Amino acid sequence: MPAVRERSRAHEVAPGRSVVVRVPATSANLGPGFDTLGLALSVYDEIVVTSLPVGELEIEVEGEGAQFVPRDGSNLIVRTIAYAFEALGRRMPGLRIAARNVIPHGRGMGSSGAAVVSGLLAAKGLLEGIVDVGDETLLRLATELEGHPDNVAPALFGGLTIAWMDEDGPEHKKLIVHRGVAPLVLVPEFTMSTEVARSLQPLQVPREDAIFNVSRSALLIAALMQSPELLHAATADKLHQNYRAQAMPETDRLVRALRDAGFAAVVSGAGPSVLVLADGPGQRLEAAAIAESVCDTPWEALMLAVDVKGGTVREYAEGST
Missing domain, CATH: 3.30.230.10 (Ribosomal Protein S5; domain 2)
Structure with a gap:
């Protein structure tokens, strides 16, 4: 015993x-x-x-x-x-x-x-x-x-x-990101519930939108690993961000302003932060400056690495x- x-x-x-x-x-x-x-x-x-x-x-x-x-x-x-x-x-x-x-x-x-x-x-x-x-x-x-x-x-x-x-x-599957990719996260003072964000999406989407996202997802892997110059085109989306925009209009406004200026800007996760996948540190500074100029509320700019x-x-x- x-x-x-x-x-x-x-x-x-x-x-x-x-x-x-x-x-x-x-x-x-x-x-x-x-x-x-x-x-x-x-x-x-x-x-x-x-x-x-x-x-x-x-x-x-x-x-x-x-x-x-x-x-x-x-x-x-x-x-x-x-x-x-x-x-x-x-x-x-x-x-x-x-x-x-x-x-x-x-x-x-x-x-x-x-x-x-x-x-x-x-x-x-x-x-x-x-x-x-x-x-x-x-x-x-x-x-x-x-x-x-x-x-x-x-x-x-x-x-x-x-x-x-x-x-x-x-x-x-883990992949190595091209060293030229410079992440910037713009963080607001307000928060967003993941559950609320996910509830705003429809259960079905148009076939054309599904095909659009399949092509962009494939392109995004190439852009992140080999060709950062393709990041803007590769980060376009039709499956979730537009549906969630109503819950975080300031985030949507900032994403649109950055994308209109040529930056690869997306909603980070369920939001409300914005992720910019910049093609180099200099472009990252330009994106942060745009955020300061178009937003009514402050956004903290986090210059990060992968x-x-x-x-x-x-x-x-x-x-x-």
């Missing part, structure tokens, strides 16, 4: 184990690639998760959304860790979570997907040496929690990702963050 108890404890997370997780922001859709394409961006949320005795929970949050993030079991990161431990057949320890949020909330930059990925990578790190959690499992669990893989795939793996569902679950690593987890050492 003692030997059985010893083996059981060996397969549990002991109190005091600590990991640090870093996850990038993402922009999904990229215009025509609705629910399929996603891009990881160089804005990061970071959490330090420490195992405590079972049943204990401590949460500290600073930065974006700190005043709204729950400090109890309803916290999305906590729920994600619990989901992962249950799926992997392990008892979840108590948790101390210290979160530093930088990704804007409710702005179409993948904050909820980043929280889900953060929780999964924390579970992976805590279970290191106990359970081997591979990429396929991470993507499956993330998609189950988020509902679709277009944001969680780039958050997990970095770069440009194509995500799709087949009979075996979610799949992804993140190529995706989410990371490592053992935490005091003072290492």
Whole structure:
């Protein structure tokens, strides 16, 4: 009997184990690639998760959304860790979570997907040496929690990702973006609900619009990987942005103004932020200047890079963050 108890404890997370997780922001859709394409961006949320005795929970949050993030079991990161431990057949320890949020909330930059990925990578790190959690499992669990893989795939793996569902679950392909592509995200003060944005789309679209988006999605892969000069044509869309415009007229106005000026501007995710895929840093500055001139409300201009690593987890050492 003692030997059985010893083996059981060996397969549990002991109190005091600590990991640090870093996850990038993402922009999904990229215009025509609705629910399929996603891009990881160089804005990061970071959490330090420490195992405590079972049943204990401590949460500290600073930065974006700190005043709204729950400090109890309803916290999305906590729920994600619990989901992962249950799926992997392990008892979840108590948790101390210290979160530093930088990704804007409710702005179409993948904050909820980043929280889900953060929780999964924390579970992976805590279970290191106990359970081997591979990429396929991470993507499956993330998609189950988020509902679709277009944001969680780039958050997990970095770069440009194509995500799709087949009979075996979610799949992804990571691609390397041409170094000439310079992302700019224009972030407003107001927010947008993803659920509201998705509810505005029709269940069926004209055949011509579907063909239009298929062609532009294919062109967008070529533009992002090889030919940035094609980005303006490649980011045109007829499947979702026009339908959502009524819910965020200022976003729609800015996208139209930028596109009329020749910039590859799209709604970032469900909005209301605007993503500009500029062909070089100079063009990015020009786009930011247009945003200042045509908008009645302020938009923060984030000059970003494409993140190529995706989410990371490592053992935490005091003072290492």
